[in-house]
Amino acid sequence: MKNLILTTAALALTAGIAMADTVRMGTEGAYAPWNFINDAGEIDGFERELGDELCKRAELDCEWVKNDWDSIIPNLVSGNYDVIIAGMSITDERDEVIDFTQNYTPPDPSAFVAMSDDVDVAGGVIAAQTGTIQAGYVAESGATLVEFASPEETIAAVRNGEADAVLADKSFLAPIVDEDGELRFVAEDVPLGGGVGMGIRESDGELKEKFNAAIQSMKDDGSLNELITKWEVSSTF
Amino acid sequence: MRWLSCYLTNGVHWSFYASFLKVLALLAVTAPVALGFGFVGAMAARSHVPPVSWLGKGYIAIVRGVPDIAFFMFFVIALDQAFEWTRHKILCPDWTDPIRQGNDFLVCQAAKLPLGSAPEWVHETYGFFLAVITFSIVFGAFAANVLFGGMRAVPHAQLETAEAYGMSRRQTFWKILVPQMWVYALPGLSNLWMVLIKATPLLFLLGVEDIVYWARELGGTKTSKFTQYPHGDWRMWYFLFLLIFYLGMTRVSEIGLEKLMRRLSHGQATAGGELLRKETTA
Numbered sequence: 001m002k003n004l005i006l007t008t009a010a011l012a013l014t015a016g017i018a019m020a021d022t023v024r025m026g027t028e029g030a031y032a033p034w035n036f037i038n039d040a041g042e043i044d045g046f047e048r049e050l051g052d053e054l055c056k057r058a059e060l061d062c063e064w065v066k067n068d069w070d071s072i073i074p075n076l077v078s079g080n081y082d083v084i085i086a087g088m089s090i091t092d093e094r095d096e097v098i099d100f101t102q103n104y105t106p107p108d109p110s111a112f113v114a115m116s117d118d119v120d121v122a123g124g125v126i127a128a129q130t131g132t133i134q135a136g137y138v139a140e141s142g143a144t145l146v147e148f149a150s151p152e153e154t155i156a157a158v159r160n161g162e163a164d165a166v167l168a169d170k171s172f173l174a175p176i177v178d179e180d181g182e183l184r185f186v187a188e189d190v191p192l193g194g195g196v197g198m199g200i201r202e203s204d205g206e207l208k209e210k211f212n213a214a215i216q217s218m219k220d221d222g223s224l225n226e227l228i229t230k231w232e233v234s235s236t237f
Numbered sequence: 238m239r240w241l242s243c244y245l246t247n248g249v250h251w252s253f254y255a256s257f258l259k260v261l262a263l264l265a266v267t268a269p270v271a272l273g274f275g276f277v278g279a280m281a282a283r284s285h286v287p288p289v290s291w292l293g294k295g296y297i298a299i300v301r302g303v304p305d306i307a308f309f310m311f312f313v314i315a316l317d318q319a320f321e322w323t324r325h326k327i328l329c330p331d332w333t334d335p336i337r338q339g340n341d342f343l344v345c346q347a348a349k350l351p352l353g354s355a356p357e358w359v360h361e362t363y364g365f366f367l368a369v370i371t372f373s374i375v376f377g378a379f380a381a382n383v384l385f386g387g388m389r390a391v392p393h394a395q396l397e398t399a400e401a402y403g404m405s406r407r408q409t410f411w412k413i414l415v416p417q418m419w420v421y422a423l424p425g426l427s428n429l430w431m432v433l434i435k436a437t438p439l440l441f442l443l444g445v446e447d448i449v450y451w452a453r454e455l456g457g458t459k460t461s462k463f464t465q466y467p468h469g470d471w472r473m474w475y476f477l478f479l480l481i482f483y484l485g486m487t488r489v490s491e492i493g494l495e496k497l498m499r500r501l502s503h504g505q506a507t508a509g510g511e512l513l514r515k516e517t518t519a
Contacts, residue, residue, distance in 0.1 A: 033462070036463055038463070038464065039248055039249060039464050039466065040248035041248040041251065045463075063356075063357060065360070067444065068441070068444075071444075074314070077341050078314055079341075079342055079343070079344070150453070152457035156458075156470055175460040175463070176458065178460070179461065179467070201341045201343075202338070203338045203339075203343055
């Protein structure tokens with residue numbers, strides 16, 4: 001009996017600790033306007049602002065962590081951080097390994113960017129970031145896929161002629177195309193993915209529910225749409 | 238010009254400069270630790286007790302045989318999980334859920350390393366610490382092989398003479414063998430040091446933000462929407478700077494190692510020692 005009381009007390013205690021625990025948010029920090037490193041060296045962007053607001057609504061104490069895109073899922077499942085918030089589209093393949101919250105941006109088209117208008121996006125050489133839905137799409141489309149570890153390198157590949165065009169989220173490409181006279185959008189946009197959500201470990205159902213509720217409340221009061229418009233990351237809900 | 242000086246002193250650039258210190262610190266800590274691993278490995282490998290000798294030789298053979306990148310990818314995660322698993326078993330004996338659930342590796346909150354509530358710098362220091370251990374184990378294996386060779390290169394007559402003077406095996410090892418082996422081991426060790434300098438960019442694989450990470454990040458195209466300092470693709474200039482840094486590092490090391498070699502060659506029965514003898518008598 002005494003033992004039982006002790007264990008319940010211990011359980012209550014650990015539960016209390018778990019409540020006050022910090023939630024570590026993993027992001028890439030190289031995908032403006034979604035997430036990037038600002039002049040002060042801090043993580044900034046749409047997802048920074050969104051994440052901070054969600055944590056406030058869910059009453060969680062959040063801390064930001066940078067991680068390479070390549071290893072962003074393995075490091076989540078091995079527990080180095082608790083949430084992926086890195087412009088990650090919800091797909092069935094990823095859903096087998098991790099869980100997603102509801103989407104915080106609607107499904108949005110990806111776009112091709114090239115140096116000239118007469119590029120053959122169906123049969124040419126197309127650059128995409130490794131492990132993205134765009135890379136998956138190019139691989140199946142019949143075009144030749146060249147993959148790069150970071151978004152920056154995919155653009156550089158088009159500039160130096162290694163690839164004919166790059167396929168990426170339109171919101172990421174738009175500011176780059178705006179400032180570069182040579183780059184332009186070509187061909188038709190491609191609808192890809194099921195919107196962007198936060199990645200969470202499959203065993204972390206409680207955290208997922210908290211964030212789902214927070215996202216829902218931001219959708220309901222319109223503040224999510226405001227953020228989306230402010231950072232120009234996608235269409236609104 | 239003023240634009241450039243402002244640009245080079247903004248917050249991100251300070252992180253870039255700090256990462257140089259990080260790399261230097263890694264070198265300063267790893268080199269002696271790896272040498273220690275190597276020394277112990279070499280001693281174990283030439284032990285007369287078979288299991289110890291197997292252990293030493295096995296360490297050298299396995300670590301030298303596995304590609305560095307594979308080792309860095311796999312070993313660090315395994316090491317981290319081993320620490321957490323051990324802490325989990327000790328700190329949370331009442332935990333009934335399995336640790337491995339599908340893909341997830343789950344330990345109780347108290348066993349997390351560092352604790353989930355720890356500030357970010359603790360996480361970074363821990364990552365750095367894991368990096369030092371991994372580098373030390375890898376380079377320790379190479380160093381062990383070099384030292385093992387160095388120990389065998391000491392002329393056998395020296396050891397026999399020591400024995401004839403009535404020295405015990407231990408005395409022979411510490412007083413005769415070890416002081417003389419360095420001159421034979423140094424060329425190999427200096428190679429290792431050079432490789433270690435060049436291997437520091439592997440730090441990024443371990444999640445430590447090193448100079449190569451920052452050069453890539455800072456050199457990337459910046460559009461005016463997200464920064465006050467927009468610029469094109471400057472990665473070439475940043476990497477050129479890294480090239481100069483690494484060349485400078487290796488050059489300084491070469492000079493230092495040459496001086497060390499000269500010092501160790503004094504009075505040795507090697508070609509280098511002979512040359513010094515001639516210089517002093519002439």
